[in-house]
Amino acid sequence: MDNDVAAGSTTTTTLGHLALGLTLLAFGLGRTEVIDGVTAADAVSLATYVGGVALFAAGLLALRERDAFTGTAFSGLGALWFTWGVGADAQLSDNAAGLFLLLFALVALSLTAGAPAAAPLTRGVYALLFVAMLLLAVAAFGDSEGLAKTGGWFAAAGGLVAWYAGTAALAHWPTAMPGRAAGRGVTATG
Secondary structure, three states, X not given: OEOOOOOOOHHXXXXXXXXXXXXXXXXXXXXXXXXXXXXXXXXXXXHHHHHHHHHHHHXXXXXXXXXXXXXXXXHHHHHHHHHHHHHOOOOOOHHHHHHHHHHHHHHHHHHHHOOOOOOHHHXXXXXXXXXXXXXXXXXXXXXXXXXXXXXXXXXXXXXXHHHHHHHHHHXXXXXXXXXXXXXXXXXXXX
């Protein structure tokens, strides 16, 4: 198997993936309420300090290393997580919460679209984050608990993928599946 590790500083990228992974996993599992007594509100401290501060710092380090994509991704997502964390106790209307989640989804969509040169795991994390935030935004606008739980599962899945990407870089685990070259194994019949 190929050890397709993300571009940029391995340390910065690893820190960012671990911070994003843990935050998304905690937030997503809280939204699903699959663990008795655990809600998304229980992820506020983690989102503020790990998803917000640590991710933002990893983004600044990546920008310092001239890794514009990773720096933009981590610092932007860190700022969004920090904003969510410090504003979690504020009384917002469902439409205001939906708008914040929709804006979060648009950032994730931009990262997904801007990640074609990134490792497949990185693209997967941002795509799962986009779907999660979009579903959560629609759930907030429409007051749909079922859709919110589905969004939580997508967030948890994105967290697992981000956590794996960070852990794989540390442990030198594979991050790409072996593939076939284009055209190999295909025969023409005439």
